[in-house]
Amino acid sequence: MDPELSDIGSDEYTDFKGKAADRRKHGGIRAASLACVVEIMQSLIISCNGITLVDYFFKSMHYSVAYSSNMVTNFLGTAFLSSIIWGFISDSYLTRFTIFVFSGGLQLMGLLMLTYQAQNPNLQPPENQKPSTIQALYLYIGLYCTAMGIGGVRSTLAAHGADQLDQTNKSLISSYFSWYFFSVCAGSLLSSGVMVSLEQKYGWSTSFMIMVFVSSLALCTFVSGFSIYRYKRPAGSPVNRIIQVIVTSIRNTMVPTTESLNHDVTEQLLPKETSYNKFKFLNKALIDQNISVAQVKETKTFLGLLSIFLTTIMVNCSVAQILTFSVQQGNLMNRNIHSFTIPTQSLAIIPIIISLTFIIIFEQLKHMNKKKGITSNNKFYQPLFRMGMGLSLVSVSMFVASIMESKRLEAFKNGSTLSVFWLLFQYILLGFSDTLTLGGMLEFFYSEAPESMRSICTSLSWCSSSMGMFVSSVLVTISNSISGRFGMEWFGGKDLNHSRLDLFYALLGVINFFNFSLYFYFAKRY
Incomplete structure (x- = not known):
C-alpha cells in the first residue's frame, strides 16, 4: 500500500481506554489468534445455517421446496451483502470491536428467536398448512436479525485480527490470513461433519440450541480480549x-x-x-x-481494487455448483461401497479437506523457505499470483466437470451407472481454486486497501461469494431460456438424466476463461 494513503485517518492505534496503544501490551499474535478462534465458531454457525435451514423451512414450516431454497439463498445473500454496509459504518464511525459486539449480539438474538420457534408448537403451522402471518413474521425477524448479525461479523473480524499485527511485516500478515482462512474451512468442516449428523439425530431444536451456545461462546471469547486489543479509530466516511x-x-x-x-x-x-x-x-x-x-x-x-473484485465473482459462481448440481449428480450415481451408501452431502467435505491440507503445506513451505533465506517476495506467495492461479484452475475444473457429466449421461443411456468417485476430479480442482482465490482475496483486499477503508475492502471478499450465488441463478435461467428457443431447454427434463448439465458446465468454462483474461489484464496493470 502507498504510504501516502496512511495520511488519511492515520491516528495511532489506541487501547480500550482511548490512550495510545503500547506495542508491548496491546496487539500481537495472541490478540490476532483470538480472531481465528472466533472465526471457527462463526463459520460453523454460518455453514450450519446454509445446510440445515432449507429442510427446516420445508419440513417444519411447510414451505415448498423451491420457496425454501430461495429463502436460504436470500438469507445468505443478505448476510454477505450487508457486510459492505457494516464495513462502511466500521471504517467511518465506529470501531471494528464495537461493530462486532453489536452484530454478534444481533446474531445471537436472531438465533434465540429461531430456537424458541422450533420449540414452540404455537409458532409453527399445523401439518400441511402454511405459516400464519404472525408465525411467518416471527420467522423472518429472527432469520434476518441473524443475517444482519453475520454481515457485521464478516465485515469486521478478519480486519480486526489483522489490525493487531505489525503492518510493516507483510509475511506475518500473509500468514495470518492463511490461518484465518484455515479457520473458515475448519468451521465449515465441523458443520458438515458434526452438526448435520446431530440435527438429523436430535432434531431442529437441538441444532438451534447448539448454534445459540456456539454464538454466545464466540461473543464471550472475542470480548475477553478487549484489554489486549489495539483499536483503529474511524476516519470519517x-x-x-x-x-x-x-x-x-x-x-x-x-x-x-x-x-x-x-x-x-x-x-x-x-x-x-x-x-x-x-x-x-x-x-x-x-x-x-x-x-x-x-x-x-x-x-x-x-x-x-474494484476491477480485481469484479473478476472474482465467476469463481464463486462456479463453486456454487458444488452446493447444487454436483449434489444432484451424486444422487444419480453409484454411491455404494459394499453395503455402505455414501451420503451425497458428504461430498462437500472433500474440497474443505483439500483447503485445510493446502494451507498447512503452504505455510510449512513458506516457513522452510524463510529458514533458507528465500523471502516472501517469491511470486507464489503474492496474493495476486495465487488468485490468478485459482481463476485459471476454475476454468479447467468446469471443462473437466463437463466431460465427467457427458460420460455420466452416456453411461445412463447405455443402462449403467458411473461411480460417484468420478466427481472427485471437479471437487479437487474447485477446492484448490477456492482456496487460492478466497485466501488470496482476504489478504489482498486488506493489505492493499487504504487504512481508512479496510473493513469495506475486506468485505468485498464476502460480497463476491454472495454475488457469485446470484450470478449462478441468473445464468441458469438465461441459458435455459435461450436453449429452449432452439428446441430443448438445458434444464427442462425431470432430472439431470434428461437435461444438459454438461453444456452448462462447458459454458461456465468458456466464461471463466474470458474472465481469467480480464483478471490478467487488470492484475498486470494494478
Whole structure:
C-alpha cells in the first residue's frame, strides 16, 4: 500500500481506554489468534445455517421446496451483502470491536428467536398448512436479525485480527490470513461433519440450541480480549471522499492541465509514479484546493481494487455448483461401497479437506523457505499470483466437470451407472481454486486497501461469494431460456438424466476463461 494513503485517518492505534496503544501490551499474535478462534465458531454457525435451514423451512414450516431454497439463498445473500454496509459504518464511525459486539449480539438474538420457534408448537403451522402471518413474521425477524448479525461479523473480524499485527511485516500478515482462512474451512468442516449428523439425530431444536451456545461462546471469547486489543479509530466516511474526488475531476474535465494544481502536485505526483498514470483523469480533482493528494490516491486505489473484485465473482459462481448440481449428480450415481451408501452431502467435505491440507503445506513451505533465506517476495506467495492461479484452475475444473457429466449421461443411456468417485476430479480442482482465490482475496483486499477503508475492502471478499450465488441463478435461467428457443431447454427434463448439465458446465468454462483474461489484464496493470 502507498504510504501516502496512511495520511488519511492515520491516528495511532489506541487501547480500550482511548490512550495510545503500547506495542508491548496491546496487539500481537495472541490478540490476532483470538480472531481465528472466533472465526471457527462463526463459520460453523454460518455453514450450519446454509445446510440445515432449507429442510427446516420445508419440513417444519411447510414451505415448498423451491420457496425454501430461495429463502436460504436470500438469507445468505443478505448476510454477505450487508457486510459492505457494516464495513462502511466500521471504517467511518465506529470501531471494528464495537461493530462486532453489536452484530454478534444481533446474531445471537436472531438465533434465540429461531430456537424458541422450533420449540414452540404455537409458532409453527399445523401439518400441511402454511405459516400464519404472525408465525411467518416471527420467522423472518429472527432469520434476518441473524443475517444482519453475520454481515457485521464478516465485515469486521478478519480486519480486526489483522489490525493487531505489525503492518510493516507483510509475511506475518500473509500468514495470518492463511490461518484465518484455515479457520473458515475448519468451521465449515465441523458443520458438515458434526452438526448435520446431530440435527438429523436430535432434531431442529437441538441444532438451534447448539448454534445459540456456539454464538454466545464466540461473543464471550472475542470480548475477553478487549484489554489486549489495539483499536483503529474511524476516519470519517471514505465514500464521501471518493465521491468528492470523482465529482470534482468530472467538473474539471475541460479545465486545461496548465491550471495551477494545489499542493505542489508537480513534485508529489511525478509522471514516473505508477499512481499518476492510473485513472489519470482523477488528477484533475487536484485543481480544487480542498482535495488532497492522499484523497486522490485513496480513490485510485479503491477503483483499482474494484476491477480485481469484479473478476472474482465467476469463481464463486462456479463453486456454487458444488452446493447444487454436483449434489444432484451424486444422487444419480453409484454411491455404494459394499453395503455402505455414501451420503451425497458428504461430498462437500472433500474440497474443505483439500483447503485445510493446502494451507498447512503452504505455510510449512513458506516457513522452510524463510529458514533458507528465500523471502516472501517469491511470486507464489503474492496474493495476486495465487488468485490468478485459482481463476485459471476454475476454468479447467468446469471443462473437466463437463466431460465427467457427458460420460455420466452416456453411461445412463447405455443402462449403467458411473461411480460417484468420478466427481472427485471437479471437487479437487474447485477446492484448490477456492482456496487460492478466497485466501488470496482476504489478504489482498486488506493489505492493499487504504487504512481508512479496510473493513469495506475486506468485505468485498464476502460480497463476491454472495454475488457469485446470484450470478449462478441468473445464468441458469438465461441459458435455459435461450436453449429452449432452439428446441430443448438445458434444464427442462425431470432430472439431470434428461437435461444438459454438461453444456452448462462447458459454458461456465468458456466464461471463466474470458474472465481469467480480464483478471490478467487488470492484475498486470494494478
